[in-house]
Amino acid sequence: xxxxxxxxxxxxxxxxxxxxxxxxxxxxxxxxxxxxxxxxxxxxxxxxxxxxxxxxxxxxxxxxxxxxxxxxxxxxxxxxxxxxxxxxxxxxxxxxxxxxxxxxxxxxxxxxxxxxxxxxxxxxxxxxxxxxxxxxxxxxxxxxxxxxxxxxxxxxxxxxxxxxxxxxxxxxxxxxxxxxxxxxxxxxxxxxxxxxxxxxxxxxxxxxxxxxxxxxxxxxxxxxxxxxxxxxxxxxxxxxxxxxxxxxxxxxxxxxxxxxxxxxxxxxxxxxxxxxxxxxxxxxxxxxxxxxxxxxxxxxxxxxxxxxxxxxxxxxxxxxxxxxxxxxxxxxxxxxxxxxxxxxxxxxxx
Numbered sequence: 001x002x003x004x005x006x007x008x009x010x011x012x013x014x015x016x017x018x019x020x021x022x023x024x025x026x027x028x029x030x031x032x033x034x035x036x037x038x039x040x041x042x043x044x045x046x047x048x049x050x051x052x053x054x055x056x057x058x059x060x061x062x063x064x065x066x067x068x069x070x071x072x073x074x075x076x077x078x079x080x081x082x083x084x085x086x087x088x089x090x091x092x093x094x095x096x097x098x099x100x101x102x103x104x105x106x107x108x109x110x111x112x113x114x115x116x117x118x119x120x121x122x123x124x125x126x127x128x129x130x131x132x133x134x135x136x137x138x139x140x141x142x143x144x145x146x147x148x149x150x151x152x153x154x155x156x157x158x159x160x161x162x163x164x165x166x167x168x169x170x171x172x173x174x175x176x177x178x179x180x181x182x183x184x185x186x187x188x189x190x191x192x193x194x195x196x197x198x199x200x201x202x203x204x205x206x207x208x209x210x211x212x213x214x215x216x217x218x219x220x221x222x223x224x225x226x227x228x229x230x231x232x233x234x235x236x237x238x239x240x241x242x243x244x245x246x247x248x249x250x251x252x253x254x255x256x257x258x259x260x261x262x263x264x265x266x267x268x269x270x271x272x273x274x275x276x277x278x279x280x281x282x283x284x285x286x287x288x289x290x291x292x293x294x295x296x297x298x299x300x301x302x303x304x305x306x307x308x309x310x311x312x313x314x315x316x317x318x319x320x321x322x323x324x325x326x327x328x329x330x331x332x333x334x335x336x337x338x339x340x341x342x343x344x345x346x347x348x349x350x
Contacts, residue, residue, distance in 0.1 A: 136299035256284035
């Protein structure tokens with residue numbers, strides 16, 4: 001039982017005990033007086049002044065009212081504070097907090113106040129993230145749309161360039177289509193709607209296929225992919241989500257790796273921790289230390305980033321996909337240059 005219960009119990013007990021004490025003071029004398037009146041002994045002389053029951057009853061009533069008032073006020077004040085805080089939060093005042101107003105309380109109401117502050121902080125963070133996402137999406141859509149409008153204008157002025165203009169428009173429309181598709185995937189992951197169900201995954205073949213597909217893209221930039229896999233092992237997981245996570249991290253490494261560089265992919269299964277690990281390293285410029293966690297946010301742009309063909313959602317989707325499995329993904333800069341990304345996913349062995 002919590003502190004609030006014992007506080008309530010103690011006040012009620014104190015009220016009852018106070019009333020009993022006042023009433024007992026009267027009862028100690030009253031029986032003698034009453035019995036003496038009904039059955040007086042031969043040598044009994046009744047007292048001149050009988051104790052009046054009015055004073056103990058009045059004192060007991062007043063003490064009960066006083067303790068009841070203090071108890072009601074003790075409970076009503078924080079509840080009124082919480083009620084006003086909920087009303088303010090519902091009205092859009094996301095900066096509302098109640099911890100200070102709770103004072104030095106240490107009970108369930110104080111815990112409720114702290115939970116409210118955490119909820120308000122989380123709502124504020126989600127609203128800020130939503131606003132940033134809306135701003136970033138608007139910016140990302142505005143750029144290709146503006147380029148398409150320019151291309152259409154040039155085609156109207158220079159009809160001989162229509163074939164090249166159509167190619168440019170097709171490329172920009174494909175970029176918009178990719179952006180919308182990635183946003184839909186990210187939206188489903190945000191609400192916990194995972195694509196596909198949990199099933200058996202052959203990790204050796206699963207990773208081998210992803211690496212082979214990535215090699216086609218890497219060869220255009222003369223980038224080598226060194227893959228160190230594992231033996232055949234069947235695990236349980238969301239195949240589509242894991243595929244997106246690993247593929248997006250690998251594609252990000254390809255986009256930022258220097259020409260004629262090398263990407264290293266290592267995979268291992270930790271039986272002790274029942275955890276599957278994938279490490280991906282590139283030979284790119286790396287990321288500023290203060291941005292190593294921010295790169296997993298939607299539309300993050302690093303000052304060192306020079307590639308503009310990405311929609312900026314790959315690592316964010318990878319982060320959500322890994323988190324949906326109860327795993328974690330984190331990045332570090334390599335001492336010799338480049339980015340090192342670790343993916344750790346707890347998987348059940350099938």
